[in-house]
Amino acid sequence: MSDNLTLRGKTFYLKRRVPARFADVEPRPVIWHSLKTDSRAIALSKVERVWAGYLDGWEARLAGRDGDAEARFRAARDLAARQGYAFLSADSVANLELIDLLRRVEATQAPSNDVQPEVAEALLGGVEEPGLMLSGLVAHTEDIASHDNRFKSAQQMRLWRNPRIRAVRNLIEAIGEDRRVVDVTAAEALQHRRLWQDRLKSGKLKVASANKDFHYIAGMLRRFYDDLGQAAPPHPYAGISIRDRHAKPTRKREVPVDLIKEKWLAPGALDGMNDEARDILLISIETGCRQSEIMDLPARAFKLDAPIPHLMVANEEGDESADDRREIKNMHSERQVPLVGLALAAAKRHPEGFPRYRHKRSYSAGVNKFLRENGLLPAGVTIGGVRHTWESRLKAAQVPMDDRGEIMGHSVKEVRGREVYGDEMALQMRRDVVARIALPVPDHLA
Template identity: 40%
Template sequence: MVAEQKSATAWAQMIEGWEAKLAGDTLDAEQRFQAAKDLADVRGFRYLPISKVAELPVEELLRRIEAIRGDKTGEPDMREAASLMGTVKEPQITVSKALQLYWELAREKTLGKSGDQLRRWRNPRKKAVTNFVNVIGDKAISDITADDMLDFRNWWLDRIEADEVGANSANKDLTHLSDVLKTVIRMKRLGIALSFDGLSFKEGDARQRPPFSNDWIKEKLLAEHALDGLNDQARGILLVMVNTGARPSEIANLTADQIRLDSNVPHIAIAPEGRQLKSKYARRIIPLCGVSLEAMRAHPEGFPRYRDKPGLSATVNKFLRENGLLETPEHSLYGLRHSFEDRMLAAGVDDRIRRDLFGHRLDRERYGNGASLEHAQSIVQAISF
């Protein structure tokens, strides 16, 4: 009698789950899968996916087939058949869903914690998952690749190089993400090999990405149609970087007021409008020349797709890597900034002017107003593509 009640409950859950699946309700799809497991258990079997059922000894397979009950017409009940033959697909666990599961799976870590301690324990894990989802996407854990992890690391490296965060903050975030995902993989017996090896940063020693060579920029990155597969705003930001050396985030957050194309010397103004700059030295004006001027003319209102949003570096780096446009595996979008500085050095640009254009501190007292915009334009024009 108890078994029959359990069976009826499992059937009802399966019906609700299937209806929910048709409606695209992921949560109910998970309930459907659990109902299939429960129904198999009621019939005295462990739920196995169809691939495993097919590998069972003939005797065991026949036992499962014989246990499938019929409906009122005498036909095999499809719900029973699905449960015992393993045709109910287990829903994939996304990164955000993994966090929901983690709270329950790791509950022993919260024993004895006060409300405030629990909040402080949960918040960095929420933040780590949110960062990953914003940069890489809310992928199924089984679909996360080594390239995804490297892209996420590069996003942190961009922030470290821009002095937005320290290596310690990045390492803590990676540790919390690893804890969440690996706990779910282990406790749910998913059998997924997800490696975090080699992703951490040396404390106080963020490795600087190498600059692109002039030949590579000219012959590869700026080759006709080379960037056609990249979305237009990401492509525009990359091209603006080429001859300005501005940080990707600085370009992405430009407003229409900061893009001054009608000036006698077209330029962009890096200023703290709605956001903090890296430092007081980051506030500056940069003339637009060559491909950077052309790109900015194509986007006079800026780049709203990436304004105050993550994901730019990951998108560009993935495109460059997949299309053979990274000079070495160590190169990334940020290397264009270093390339611009190297070209200034090779051209013998005065240290004061170079640092003013780059937004760096000058290691001596600043006197006067520095180079005029016209003078800066002539310097940048000479080293532009």
Template identity: 35%
Template sequence: MPSDTARHVELRGKTYYLRMRVPNEFADVEPLREINRSLKTRDLVVAEARCANVRLALFNEWRARRAGRAADTRATFDASVDLLKAWGMTFSPMDELITGPVNDLLSRIEAIANVDPLSPAVPAALGAIELPDMTLHEMAQRMPILKANDIRAKNARQRREWCGNFKRAARDFIAQIGERTILTISEQDATDYEAHWKKLAEPGGVTTNYANKQIRYVRQMIDAHYDDIRMPKSRRNNVFKGLGVGKLIYADDERKKLPLPETWVRNRLINDRILEGLEQESSDIAIIAATGGCRASEIYDVPESDIHLDHPIPHIRFRVVLDGPDRRELKSKASTRVLVLQGPALAAMRRNPTGFPGHRGKAKFSGPVNKFLRENGLFPPLPEGEDGRYVISGTRHSFEDRMKAAGIKNEERAFLMGHSIGRVRGRPVYGSELDLPLRALLQEMVAYDGDGWSPRPIADLWEEVDRLLEEKGHRLR
């Protein structure tokens, strides 16, 4: 008498069987209309457990058959790996099974002894299925899918730039080495590609930082493919591991951005508001960034909810936003911080109380601003003997120069600029971050006059810092 047929378990004599109709979706790969299979037990509880496992294996086998019929290497591999998992096995290439422990190979042969020879379980168990592979160009296209969690907080601009890094690296590799798939890139290919970037990084070429990024992007795509096909760590061989371009000790390797002169920042950018000739929002973004030493993207990407103009200490909060139309990612964990708004920066933010929707999530600030300043001769002249050039992001370096001149220590400078304190100290960071009152005092030391407000003398501000710290119970003397 059959038991609960909803569980697909049926008692025949003294033995339980699985009995189930083949779903219509698999009718094209399974000729039988109904599956009847002995569960080899007289115990109902055991039968129900085995029934669940057998049904899972059947569904995996049908998917594998369909994938094989579609001749899709990737789909075939995924379905076969899932099928092996249901059998309690993992995939191993045939050459490894042949040269590996004999007992492993014999156990696999025994497991498939009573299986339909046409079942995908047979080549899967014996390692005779082809590993999925793809070109670097295809891998670059796939990276946003594989790293979806990593780039969840990126807005449209940040995502586009991130994707562009891998696409460019794939193009460069193909141009120098030729078309390759991930699993066919040889150690010689990797060595030749490293040599290409070493040559370019010689004086007058690209920076070592740029060269190492291009090598790293290829290495990351190879690792991502290994993760994607679930290759065990012990069988991975990323030929780019450990490769890179060392810094040239005899060359000024990294093209550092020149700090813009203080007089130009104060008189031209802030007081004269020369960028209003281009656009109001761009001018205000530049003023706030210059006053607070921020990256411009930190300003123009800030959502309205992180602007606090009515607070006793007006400020902007820089944080990662994971969801919604205003999602944003910061450069690093240390970039999560608060920017106190004072003088010209406060006035500029009050002109834009909801933020900068014309720039938020877009890439239309630095390029147009630098072009406008350069074409109109608005950048200051370079110092004698300097062969570089100014860019608007140099105001961040100007801010650090002001902090040094004000006697602000390295750790406090890192706090204000969003640098890693652990890297500055050379050890992990313990203790709480500066709170708003202390941050406001430090920023006031390097603030500009404006909007009817003037910063207090630096000596007075240091006294106020000491007073606040002593109020918190710190012993300073």
């Protein structure tokens, strides 16, 4: 940008020709902008930022002139901010003190004293807030959240989308009509809550379902207003929840380790189960992984030829030819999972992973049904309890709590209650810990 610096007297100026594409929104062919310094070094540090401000302003004017309703609203908001004003609706502008109104009117004028239409709309409230309807909120949110969701598989996207669709449907039912998103206020949120309070009287639904509804709507509204860049966005769902003072804390029951050793690993006990389901179960027994962390893994996550065989649990980007994308539960879940004993033997039988169950939801129900029908699962216990059994085994081996958390993919910071220093646990150390509690591998499962 040094070629665009010009010294006038003792002051440096930015001098640059306006790009042709902005001719319709910028009447000046050349910009002269004082950088208010006689120091070339300081001028150089300012010039790029100043020019970027001009470009952003012209882009906003183009959007305000040519964009759709939302683009025009964002452009108006941005233009107002660049002029040093908050965007206000026309009604709010009309209620300003006279001196404040006159300042806004004067700010709409270009150096030539001509009124700039896009700036006038921005400062005088000439652009209406976008008319997105509730029925379009989920699709709109999905578009806004596309970067956040970039690792989700098609199945994970369905699981992300469906509860939000239900929440919007319930809100529309509660207020009796589809309505503009910007018209959703605390009154509509209260109607939404009353709908759920009436439903809960039957005793067939759970309070948690209602609170999830409120959570999803609040989250979508937060993204909607954040995307608009509204300085003081409304929070209509603030304080909206339902509490059940009689609700008891729930905790998933673990599968007794003696049952696993004496019955599950007995010869012929799992013969009626297909080989993929059986080996997913065996890997979960000896790694404590969540079921999805095993069955959704692509082939590249199986590091069986490494000096220490392991699974790599991480966000997967996938490729153009296959739906191998997968988002892990949270950032703490990313980890190397050492394979020993039963888990190593099972993984070697499936070096390409488990295509029968990848990105599907049939595994858990099918395996639970098989184990129950064959007397291999106590009442009230599910195979999800294997992960809880794993932690109990680690605890019995006197593995420290924060090490257990790191091995299982939990937040060590939350476990310790303070900042975490040092490197994460090395794969060798992980392997040594899990090898201490490994179950004997029966010949029929080796």
